[in-house]
Ligand code: SF4
Ligand code: SF4
């Protein structure tokens with residue numbers, strides 16, 4: 417691989433890469449606002465300026481400048497190197513670049529910082545970006561001086577509603593155009609643009625439009641400062657109190673990698689952010705996925721219920737075992753779920769098919785929805801492929817087939833995992849069942865019809881593996897402690913197995929995963945392609 421020198425260190429690069437790209441890959445941060453690895457180069461913020469040394473025998477590119485001499489109180493002619501934006505400077509073999517090691521660069525970065533903050537309101541205490549704002553970070557790293565301008569700063573629109581999800585503060589905006597380029601290049605909807613020039617410029621929404629495409633929250637995410645804020649997250653939490661877990665989005669079968677930010681002090685999830693995975697979602701998530709975290713706290717099944725009455729989990733497990741014990745295997749069916757992890761589905765299938773002798777395997781999930789050519793998959797279940805891989809070579813039948821088996825009397829007892837069903841209209845069939853035991857996380861047709869309902873932990877409350885539409889098995893980490901009486905579904909299945917006199921041979925997640933991969937209980941987890949980075 418060819419290399420160039422950055423502050424004396426050899427940096428390998430690939431053909432066509434810029435200095436900032438190669439440095440970024442090598443783990444070196446060249447300060448930047450407008451550059452984003454997933455967007456085109458705008459080179460407008462000038463924070464990434466570096467000094468490019470002339471090749472041997474060539475004169476340096478110099479700028480004539482007027483410098484103030486405090487001794488003579490005169491402006492004098494001077495020359496200084498013409499600095500280049502690292503985000504636009506192509507890397508080339510033998511190039512020598514100075515970043516941290518150049519006094520000129522140090523001065524330029526401080527000047528850029530000072531200019532960006534000239535008209536800035538510096539309302540950090542009430543800004544949602546505080547704690548993760550580049551203006552704050554780079555002031556500390558590259559400026560360190562107090563404001564010299566004594567004039568009234570330029571005032572611009574504040575708290576402007578751009579659409580249902582985003583609020584804009586033009587005074588905080590550094591007009592880096594990341595949001596503009598994201599909308600145009602990734603969301604394929606050029607709904608944002610820059611109006612005016614100089615210190616009165618601002619971002620505007622196209623006339624007659626709102627910022628309302630399917631990826632609006634990404635504009636807030638790519639904004640390096642607090643100019644774009646999310647209606648959902650505004651004033652809800654201080655980011656320094658949040659911890660993060662590496663999760664997988666549950667809203668569709670793309671399986672975008674996410675960071676789930678939660679506050680351990682109140683066991684509450686506050687937001688989702690994309691987690692870079694070039695094979696799955698690159699740097700992005702859709703709005704539906706970004707807001708998916710809210711389901712963790714909405715419409716949950718948090719108690720065990722028998723016939724709608726709240727009971728202790730142990731009591732519900734006893735009753736479920738009583739209802740399922742001795743049922744003719746031909747009349748009993750298991751309903752798996754594309755909304756549950758591979759572990760949950762595997763455990764339910766093992767219990768149903770081995771000790772209970774079930775032969776009728778069905779699977780369900782949420783109904784299909786919108787898809788696009790960017791990320792969104794029409795299958796709104798995170799683990800449809802995982803269920804298929806667990807039941808292979810057999811294919812589980814869908815809910816319509818289960819409904820007709822119930823109507824015909826072929827199935828009278830069901831052990832069901834999950835909450836959503838493909839066609840809510842078919843839910844009426846559930847009322848005809850003699851016994852329906854449901855292990856689910858959310859209220860819905862299944863939970864409503866259940867004779868015994870067991871509260872399952874959501875994906876935020878347990879570790880789990882999910883196979884996306886590309887067949888990649890990805891791990892989603894536990895963020896918060898299980899809510900209410902909820903427990904991981906596989907643990908509820910194991911407890912049911914004990915009561916049915918058929919204890920499952922795994923007591924931990926590692927043992928369960930080993931069983932799934934056909935290994936001994938002590939063998940390692942299955943290999944995770946596209947796993948958490
Ligand atoms: S709103 Fe944010 S992302 Fe958009 S131009 Fe301003 S600073 Fe950049
Ligand atoms: S595309 Fe699918 S997996 Fe990705 S964020 Fe959106 S809903 Fe979630």
Ligand code: FES
Pocket residue numbers: 447448449450451458459460461462463464465501502503504
């Ligand atoms: S990051 Fe290079 S000019 Fe903005």
